[in-house]
Structure formats: structure tokens, C-alpha cells
Amino acid sequence: xxxxxxxxxxxxxxxxxxxxxxxxxxxxxxxxxxxxxxxxxxxxxxxxxxxxxxxxxxxxxxxxxxxxxxxxxxxxxxxxxxxxxxxxxxxxxxxxxxxxxxxxxxxxxxxxxxxxxxxxxxxxxxxxxxxxxxxxxxxxxxxxxxxxxxxxxxxxxxxxxxxxxxxxxxxxxxxxxxxxxxxxxxxxxxxxxxxxxxxxxxxxxxxxxxxxxxxxxxxxxxxxxxxxxxxxxxxxxxxxxxxxxxxxxx
Ligand SMILES: NC(=O)c1ccc[n+]([C@@H]2O[C@H](COP(=O)([O-])OP(=O)(O)OC[C@H]3O[C@@H](n4cnc5c(N)ncnc54)[C@H](OP(=O)(O)O)[C@@H]3O)[C@@H](O)[C@H]2O)c1
Numbered sequence: 001x002x003x004x005x006x007x008x009x010x011x012x013x014x015x016x017x018x019x020x021x022x023x024x025x026x027x028x029x030x031x032x033x034x035x036x037x038x039x040x041x042x043x044x045x046x047x048x049x050x051x052x053x054x055x056x057x058x059x060x061x062x063x064x065x066x067x068x069x070x071x072x073x074x075x076x077x078x079x080x081x082x083x084x085x086x087x088x089x090x091x092x093x094x095x096x097x098x099x100x101x102x103x104x105x106x107x108x109x110x111x112x113x114x115x116x117x118x119x120x121x122x123x124x125x126x127x128x129x130x131x132x133x134x135x136x137x138x139x140x141x142x143x144x145x146x147x148x149x150x151x152x153x154x155x156x157x158x159x160x161x162x163x164x165x166x167x168x169x170x171x172x173x174x175x176x177x178x179x180x181x182x183x184x185x186x187x188x189x190x191x192x193x194x195x196x197x198x199x200x201x202x203x204x205x206x207x208x209x210x211x212x213x214x215x216x217x218x219x220x221x222x223x224x225x226x227x228x229x230x231x232x233x234x235x236x237x238x239x240x241x242x243x244x245x246x247x248x249x250x
Contacts, residue, residue, distance in 0.1 A: 002030025003231050008082050010034040012065070012074075012122065013092025015043035017190030018139065021219025022089055023047050025227050027056030031087060034078055035060045038092065065092055066114035071121035075129070085129040087230045090119035091139040093158070095192060099151045108154050115158035120165060133177040135230040138166045139222070140182040142245040148210065159184070163241055170239030179238035181229050186210065186245025188217040212247025221246075 004026060014023035015037035024047065027033045033051055035058050037044035044060040051058040059081045063074040078085075093115045096107055119138060126136070143152055144159035166182040173180055187193055187207045197203045197216060207216050225244050228234055243249060 002028065004087070005030035007031045007086035008034070008084065009087035009089065009230070010036060010078060010085060010126075011089040011091055012036040012119075013038070014047055015040040017192060018185065018188055018219045018222050019089070019091040020047045020050075021223040022091060022226050023058070024050055024054070025220070025223035026087065026089075026230065027051035027058055028054055029227055029231070030056070032056075032082070033058040034082065036074065036092065037062050038064050065118035066094075066110060070118055071125050074122060075125045078129075084131050085126060085134065086131055087135045087137075088123065088126050088130065089137045089139065089226060089230075090122060090162070092118070093139070094155075095152065096155045097151055098154075100153055103154055111154050111158055112161075115155070116161045116165075119162060123165065123169060127173070130173075130176075130178055133235075134173075134179075135234065136166075136169065136173070136178065136180040137226050137229055138162045138180070138182045140166075140184040140241065142184050142186045142243065142248050144184060145241075146249050148248070166241070167239045174238060177235070179229070179234060181234075181238060182241045183222060183225055183229065184241060184243055184245065185222045186217055186248040188219060188222060190219065210248040211245065212250050215246060217244065217246055 009026045009031040011023040013019035014035040023033045023035050035044050035047045048058040048060050061077040096111050141159040143156040163182045166180050170180040
């Protein structure tokens with residue numbers, strides 16, 4: 001019996017990276033995990049297989065976010081596999097690396113559609129499905145609170161918007177015992193950061209220098225914090241912004 005046995009969780013963007021780390025951790029803790037993916041069905045099936053291989057239960061659901069009707073499509077698919085929800089982790093997101101003077105309107109619209117509009121409507125439709133005492137975690141970023149990488153301004157803005165969603169929805173859902181928090185990673189070793197970390201000989205060392213702990217995070221470090229927030233131990237923490245940057249904001 002795990003601490004999440006009997007619970008159902010949905011993790012968006014769980015085919016790879018941080019989302020996969022979270023999905024695998026929640027699966028190990030006993031939750032039945034809906035492994036959402038966008039384009040990478042093979043990778044999502046690998047996440048499902050890893051959870052099942054560790055004795056857990058999971059299923060994959062693919063919906064491209066940032067497209068009209070994405071949230072409704074996601075929940076329609078979810079409802080075919082599960083009856084109600086206990087844990088929602090809004091993790092799927094895309095980045096931008098162009099500074100404001102080079103960023104095109106199309107790219108701005110896309111990053112807001114995937115990183116803000118999609119989680120907003122996923123949460124809107126989750127409300128009727130979430131059981132009392134449930135948990136919502138929105139994966140933010142340390143960049144919402146530092147100007148260390150100003151070329152990522154549009155991406156950082158999306159995470160600021162997501163943080164407001166966490167804060168305000170904690171009030172909306174609090175009377176049902178549902179907590180809503182933002183978890184903000186620093187630089188984590190995933191496909192997303194591969195160009196930064198592995199694109200130049202000193203990339204890793206430069207990234208490590210941002211953190212007080214002198215390192216680069218792994219998905220498991222984020223997953224451990226999410227696991228706490230969604231456990232019974234997280235019941236009195238809501239509307240919070242939890243720093244998982246290894247001290248990059250100090
Ligand atoms: N890595 C970092 O250093 C870092 C730092 C701070 C915050 N974060 C945040 O942590 C989260 C995960 O980041 P990551 O580095 O693990 O990212 P990643 O390795 O690029 O993986 C992104 C995941 O999101 C899914 N996804 C992306 N766009 C999608 C779309 N339009 N529709 C559906 N699914 C989509 C991908 O699915 P498919 O591959 O199936 O399309 C994949 O599962 C994001 O919210 C990111 O902003 C990351």
C-alpha cells in the first residue's frame with residue numbers, strides 16, 4: 001500500500017522530462033496515473049510501462065495542447081478510462097528563447113496558448129471531476145521570479161500567469177479541502193534544457209553556477225516535492241509557490 005493508493009492522478013506532459021519523473025513517482029506512491037502526452041506516444045507508453053513495471057497502474061492519453069477545444073478533448077479521453085480525479089499536475093509547457101525585439105506574435109500566442117490557456121481550461125473542467133480533498137500542482141519556473149535569463153521573457157510571463165492561477169484557485173477550491181500550489185523548478189536536466197546544458201563544453205558548469213547548491217536538478221528532485229504536496233502531509237499548504245531551484249534565486 002502506497003500513500004496514494006486509491007487515488008487517481010493526471011500529469012500533463014508526462015511522456016518525457018519532469019512530467020515523466022512526477023508520473024513515475026506518483027505511480028510508485030500508489031496512484032493510478034493518467035500519462036498525458038502531446039506528440040510522443042511512444043515515450044508516453046514507456047512511462048506507462050515504467051509505472052506498471054514498478055507494480056503501479058497507469059494509462060496514456062494523447063491530446064495536443066494549445067489547440068481549440070484541447071481541454072475538453074483531454075477530459076473526454078480521461079473519462080473513458082477513469083471515474084473522477086484526486087490529483088492534477090499541470091506540467092506540459094513549451095519554452096521561448098528569443099528576446100522581446102526578436103519574438104514574433106505567432107510564437108508569443110503559441111507559448112501563452114500551451115502554458116497558460118491550456119492549464120486554465122484543464123483546471124476549469126477538472127473542478128467538477130476533482131474529489132474533495134484533492135490536489136492541484138501547477139509546474140511554474142524560477143524564471144517567474146528572476147530576471148537571470150531575460151531572453152526568456154515571454155516564457156517567464158506565462159509562468160507568472162500560472163502562479164496567479166494557483167494563488168486564486170486555492171481560494172476558490174479551499175472550502176472543499178482541495179489545495180492548489182505552484183512548484184517552481186530551476187534548471188533541470190531534460191530534453192528542454194539539452195541545448196543549454198549540453199550545447200557547449202561549459203554549458204553544464206554555467207548552469208550549475210546559478211544554484212546555491214552548485215548543481216543541476218533532475219526530474220526526481222521536482223517529483224519529490226510534488227509527491228509531498230499531493231500527500232496527506234501537504235494538506236495545509238495551499239496557494240504557495242514552492243522553490244525547487246537549488247537556491248538559484250538567492
Ligand atoms: N527543464 C527545466 O529546466 C525547467 C525549469 C523550470 C520549469 N520547467 C517546467 O517544467 C515542465 C516540464 O519541463 P521539461 O523540461 O520536462 O519539458 P520537456 O522535456 O520539453 O517535456 C515537455 C512535456 O510536455 C509535453 N508538451 C509540450 N508541449 C505540448 C503540447 N503543445 N501539447 C501537449 N503536450 C505538450 C511534451 O509531450 P510530447 O513530447 O508528447 O509532445 C512533454 O511530455 C514545464 O512546465 C517547464 O516549463 C522546466
